[in-house]
Structures are given as C-alpha cells and as structure tokens.
Amino acid sequence: MSRGTRPRSLSHLPPGVLTRSPPPRYNRGTSSRRAALESVLQLVLNGVAVGCIYGLVALGFVLIYKATELVNFAQGDLMMLGAFTCYMFVVWYGVGYWPAFALAVAIVALFGAGLDSAVLRRVLGQPQFAVVMLTIGLGAMFRSFASIVWGSEIYTLPTPFSARATRIAGVTVSHEYVSIIVGTVLLCAALYAFFTFTRVGVAMQAASQNQLAAYYMGIPVKLMFSLIWAISAGVAAIAGILLAPVSLIDINLGFIGLKAFAAAVLGGFGSIPGALAGGVTIGLIELFSGAYLPQGAKDVAAYVVLLLVLAIRPHGMLGTIARKKV
Amino acid sequence: MRFLFKTTYRQDLGLFRDGVQRNWYVALGLGLLVLPALVPAYLVDISLVFIYGLCGVSLMVLAGYTGLVSLGHAAFLGIGAYAHVYFVQDLGLPWVISVALAAAVTAAAGVLVGLPALRMTGIYLTIATLAFALIIQEMLTRWEHVTHGLKGRPVDKPVIFGVSMANDAAFYFLCLVVLIGGLCLTANLLRSPTGRAWVAIRDSEIAAQSMGVNLARYKTLAFAYSAALMGVAGALFAHKIGFLAPDIFSVLLSIQFLLMVVVGGLGSLHGALFGATFVALLPVLISEARDRVPAWAGHVVAVAGKDAASATFLTLDRFVKQPGLEPGLFGLILVLFILFEPLGVYGRWRKVQVYFSTFPLYKRATFRRQKTYMRSERLR
Numbered sequence A: 001m002s003r004g005t006r007p008r009s010l011s012h013l014p015p016g017v018l019t020r021s022p023p024p025r026y027n028r029g030t031s032s033r034r035a036a037l038e039s040v041l042q043l044v045l046n047g048v049a050v051g052c053i054y055g056l057v058a059l060g061f062v063l064i065y066k067a068t069e070l071v072n073f074a075q076g077d078l079m080m081l082g083a084f085t086c087y088m089f090v091v092w093y094g095v096g097y098w099p100a101f102a103l104a105v106a107i108v109a110l111f112g113a114g115l116d117s118a119v120l121r122r123v124l125g126q127p128q129f130a131v132v133m134l135t136i137g138l139g140a141m142f143r144s145f146a147s148i149v150w151g152s153e154i155y156t157l158p159t160p161f162s163a164r165a166t167r168i169a170g171v172t173v174s175h176e177y178v179s180i181i182v183g184t185v186l187l188c189a190a191l192y193a194f195f196t197f198t199r200v201g202v203a204m205q206a207a208s209q210n211q212l213a214a215y216y217m218g219i220p221v222k223l224m225f226s227l228i229w230a231i232s233a234g235v236a237a238i239a240g241i242l243l244a245p246v247s248l249i250d251i252n253l254g255f256i257g258l259k260a261f262a263a264a265v266l267g268g269f270g271s272i273p274g275a276l277a278g279g280v281t282i283g284l285i286e287l288f289s290g291a292y293l294p295q296g297a298k299d300v301a302a303y304v305v306l307l308l309v310l311a312i313r314p315h316g317m318l319g320t321i322a323r324k325k326v
Numbered sequence B: 001m002r003f004l005f006k007t008t009y010r011q012d013l014g015l016f017r018d019g020v021q022r023n024w025y026v027a028l029g030l031g032l033l034v035l036p037a038l039v040p041a042y043l044v045d046i047s048l049v050f051i052y053g054l055c056g057v058s059l060m061v062l063a064g065y066t067g068l069v070s071l072g073h074a075a076f077l078g079i080g081a082y083a084h085v086y087f088v089q090d091l092g093l094p095w096v097i098s099v100a101l102a103a104a105v106t107a108a109a110g111v112l113v114g115l116p117a118l119r120m121t122g123i124y125l126t127i128a129t130l131a132f133a134l135i136i137q138e139m140l141t142r143w144e145h146v147t148h149g150l151k152g153r154p155v156d157k158p159v160i161f162g163v164s165m166a167n168d169a170a171f172y173f174l175c176l177v178v179l180i181g182g183l184c185l186t187a188n189l190l191r192s193p194t195g196r197a198w199v200a201i202r203d204s205e206i207a208a209q210s211m212g213v214n215l216a217r218y219k220t221l222a223f224a225y226s227a228a229l230m231g232v233a234g235a236l237f238a239h240k241i242g243f244l245a246p247d248i249f250s251v252l253l254s255i256q257f258l259l260m261v262v263v264g265g266l267g268s269l270h271g272a273l274f275g276a277t278f279v280a281l282l283p284v285l286i287s288e289a290r291d292r293v294p295a296w297a298g299h300v301v302a303v304a305g306k307d308a309a310s311a312t313f314l315t316l317d318r319f320v321k322q323p324g325l326e327p328g329l330f331g332l333i334l335v336l337f338i339l340f341e342p343l344g345v346y347g348r349w350r351k352v353q354v355y356f357s358t359f360p361l362y363k364r365a366t367f368r369r370q371k372t373y374m375r376s377e378r379l380r
Helices: A030-068 A075-092 A097-118 A128-149 A175-197 A199-209 A211-216 A221-243 A251-266 A272-292 A297-312 B009-013 B019-038 B040-065 B073-090 B095-117 B122-142 B168-190 B193-203 B205-210 B215-241 B251-264 B269-304 B306-320 B325-340 B344-357
Strands: A165-168 A171-174
Touching (some): A030 A075, A030 A175, A030 A199, A075 A097, A075 A128, A075 A221, A075 A251, A097 A221, A128 A251, A128 B251, A128 B325, A175 A199, A175 A221, A175 A272, A199 A211, A221 A251, A251 A272, A251 A297, A251 B122, A297 B095, A297 B122, B019 B040, B019 B168, B040 B073, B040 B168, B040 B215, B040 B269, B073 B095, B073 B122, B095 B215, B122 B251, B168 B269, B205 B215, B251 B269, B251 B325, B251 B344, B269 B325, B269 B344
Antiparallel strands (some): A165 A171
16 A cells, blocks of 8 residues: 555645744743744644644534434545545636635535435434444545546645735734635634524424434424535535645545544534534644654644543543433 | 254354354365465465454454444554564564564553543544554654664565475465464354353443443453454564555555455354455455456447447556556445445345245345434433
8 A cells, every 4th residue: 555545644735834843942032032932823823724624524523423423434535525626627627716616515515415315314223333334435435536537646726825925923824724714714603603593504403403303393304414414515625625725635635534533522522613622722732743742743643632532531522422321 | 944952061062053064164174275276376365365364353353242343453453563573583583472472462552442442432432443543553654663664674484483484375374274273262252251241242331231241351351352363463464465564554454354344244253254355355356357357348349349349448448447446446345235235245144044944934024123213322
C-alpha cells in the first residue's frame, strides 16, 4: 500500500501561512515577547479555522447519529465527493465559484438522501456493527469511484480567496481561513434557526428523539431521515469545499473524517454544539502540538486526546448515554 | 434431520460432533497436504490465506464471540511483526522463542488497549481502537532505532531449529501448522468457561454480570488473547511479505480484517476461515481477471465486428487497470453482504445444510432476524 493511504493532516498549507514557529522564549525583552504572543495568536487563528472543518464533519456525524443512531463512517468521503464535484464544475466546466459551490452542495445533499432511501434504510434496527461496516464499505466505494472518475492526482481548487492575506497586528490573516470560520458560523446559525424555528426542523428533532412516538404523531419519519441525511451530506460537502483551498483535493481527503471522529467523541456523540467545540479543541491541540512538541506529535495529538477523554469519560465530554439501571 | 443422542462424556469432550464430521476434516487435512503438489504457483497466496485465517480467528474471538468490535487489529499485527523481526534479526533469538515473545509483547499491547476499553461500549470502543491503531502506526514510523521508520526493513526467511524455511512449500506447511495450532487452542478455549463467559458478555453485559462473570477480567482476557494470536500471525506475515514498512499496517488493513469476519459470518470459527480465504484470494482473482476479462469480452463482442471488439477490449482494459478499483470492489462486496446476507458465507452454508436436512419442510423464518426499532444503543 502506498503512502497515500495514511490519514492526512492539514499540514500542507500555502507557504508562509503556517510556518513552524519557534518555541516562545521569555525574558528576552519586549520585542521577543511580542513575537511570541503573535505566533501564539497566529496558531490560535489557524487552529480555530482547521478546527472548524473538523467541527463541520463532526456535525454531520452527530446529526445522523442523533436522528437514526447510525454512525456514518463515510462522512469524510462525502466531504471528498463535495470537494471533487465543486472542482469538476469550476475547472472542467468553467462555472463560477459560487454557482459551483451551490451545485456541488445540492448534488451531494441529493446523493445523501438517495443513499439513505436506497441503502441505509434497510439496515435500520439491525445491530450497530452492521451499519458501521456498511458505511465503511460505502466509503471505500466512494473513494474508488472518485479515483476512477477524477483520477488519483492531487488538485488545487481556485477560489476567490486563494493565496490572499491581510496582516492585522502582526498576525497573518489568510482569507481562506477567514472564509472557513465565517462559513462555519453562518452554517451553524442557519442550522440552529432551521431546527428551532421551522416546522420541519422541529419534526426532525421529534423523529430523532423517539421514532415511534413521532410516527404516531403523523410525522413522516422516513422522509425526515432522508432529509437529515441530505443535510448531513450537504454539510460535509460544504466542509470539503471550504477546506479545498487550504488542503489540496485528492481521494484521501476523506481520512480527515477520522480526526473529526475525535472531535465528535470529544463533544459527546449526540451533542451538536459539542461537535463544534470538540472540532475547535482538536484543531487547536493539533496546531499547538505541531509547533511546540517533537515531530510526529502533531499527527497523533488528536488521537491521544481522544483516548484520554474516552478513558476518563467513556461517553465523551457532553455525552448523552446513560447506563441502564436494572 | 439427524439428532445426536449423546450417551457418554467422551462424546461431549470430542472436538468433532460425530464420525462423519471427523472424516470430512480428515479429508480436508489430506487435501491440504497434497495441495502444494497440485498448485505450486499459488502456494504463497495460500500461505497468506492461512496467515489471514489466524488473523480472522483472532478478530472473531474479539468481535464475534465477545462482541468487542476492534478497528485496530492491523496495529497488533504490526506490533507482532516488528517485535518478531527485532528479536530474530537484532537480538538473534531463536525463531520459536522470538514468536512467543512477540505474542507476549502484543498481548501486553492488547491489555493496554483493553483496560481503558472496559468502560466503553459499542461505537466508542471501535473509535478508541481506531485511534490506538493510528497512534501505533505513527510510532512505527518514528521509532527508527527499532523499526527503521519509513525506509522499511527487509525480513529474512524463517530458520527454525537450524532448518531453513525459504522454500515456498516449507513456509506453506509452517503457516498451516501454526493455523491448526491456533484453531485447536481457540476452539477449546471457546468451549471452556472462559469462552462461555465471552459469549455471555456479547449477548448481554448486564445479564453476564448478574450471573457472576467478572466483566473487567474477561474483556481484558479477550483483548490479550486476541492480540497474542495477532502477534503470532504478525510474525508469519513479516516473513510472508519480506519487507516491513509502517504503511502496511494501515486502517485499511484493519478494515480488511473486519471485512473478513463479516463476510465469513460473525460468531463462528468457520466464518473466520471462509472470510480469510475470500479476502486473501480476491486480489489474486482480480489480477487474473485483469489479464483475461478484456480479451474474453473482446472475443464475445467480435460477433458484432472487429472494430467493436477492439474498442470494447480497450475500454475494459483501461477500466480494469484502474488502481482504485480493488478497494471499491471490496467495499461493494461488504455492502452487498450486509444488505443481503448479514450472517455471511457461513450463514448461507448453514441455510443450505438445513434446507437439505429438513428437505420438504424448510421454513425461511428459521433464520429470520428480528428487527428492533425501539432498542436504543443509548441505553446499554
């Protein structure tokens, strides 16, 4: 197996955006202290941006888990499909960035809904293990599909914010990172409003809390599940497209999903704000350990934290699972 | 339908159900003995079937019998492989002692994973083992003093008690003997109190605990035993591939092991072996198909004309030579099995057996699985 199969991290950034900063040295006068502060601020900014991506993918996991109790191991691969679809429209067909963005998200969301009604609905009610294996298999199929359709090279997606940066108070603010953070905030606000204020959103919440009761109340539970899959796939596609200019696009983009797992577990699998908080935490931990710890620590930091959290609080920081009392 | 009426304890203690079953196994054994003479070209692939069989048995104990699904078994394989190569090539220990030590090291790693795993259930455990595997893979990359990092390290052919096993047939028999040993040990363990405790834990942790099964002890034991088997398999695997690099022991390999137990059929040792045969031989089949299918298709389409034939040949040839095809095919097979035959190859085999033994009275409902829409994994 080639090197490409290793889970990747977000370390291949455009030059100058995230240079490995030296460890902070103290008591060397105000200028070096200021430089240390700036490098910390830089790390915080980049960590939050990277963490937002993890958070978005984790959000997809959590939406599906909350609604259907299925754990979707193919979430990262849906993200990859989103990025590739957008790339295809922009570079192959010359569509503008924003229309391509909307088209890609719509296509992947439709695909997610189709996936639910064609495949995943059949395994509802079966042991969780079966579903995990099913989505792992689906993920492998998506990767294979992408490599056949788009090839296994590495692509860059040109965007309106590519390779532009502003310096604010000594911190290089790359527009790509800003786009990720702003996109995440907007998306979360929209999702929050949708789930709280719309009829469909409330019906979805009901369906995810108790399938049977929701069904008795006249909520079309199956349709709700398909919609949730569509939303989750759409969120994954948005994450993929936002990530595309920062990371590069290739068929192994989906392995970021593994780190998003860490984020989802950190926030408790059933909690939506927890997923985002977990994502940002993982992003920050990753970048800081990359800067201040020996080489290699960056790639495993997320997993070490995950293991620690699971060992201390087996159901995540904001977990919703209770042990059955007999 | 035959019912077995047991009259002595000897019948209960025997490994085989009855004489008929024993004779089938003897026939299988004889077949495996003469196999090297029949298909000398595929011996290396069949050795891989045996090694994967051991891996399958290992994961079957954990996932199929104890109900702890691990996505980190490739890491145990890697630990076993590297430990064995280190003991044999750097420390110069004898082969058998080295394998035993490798198994011990891997078992220790298994306990290390098993202890925090005691508090986790279901999907959390799977994710924790996945994280563990990724950490181990990074460690194998970075600990260059022992593993030689990304440069990889070549592995010599096994030499046991001064006898070189460089020959393909010798290695085939080595793997076969180890597999049979592992199978006997596991089969016996599974019908001992330990094995029954594992099955009880799988079916209901709460019920098992109420009956006096020490959950912590038996779960850790399952992890340790499974990891130790994986360590032995790793030692053989190192010799089989002849070159160790950290990238071999990736998540994809763990997924292949899970594929093995699912396709074979969860909860049976037969299933592990069916699955291993399937997973180890599918790449061989695919590579054979890559060479032949375009030509066959060309011949078939040749009826319609020469141009169509060559066009079909070229399109198909380009399609089957895609590097990404194989994992997708694995994925497709996994999806089809879960949707249409969740009990795996072994389940299908049992259905065929029951169909013929109850011939005119077979009922489909015998194997119908109960679906539960109300059960929530949030309450375990």
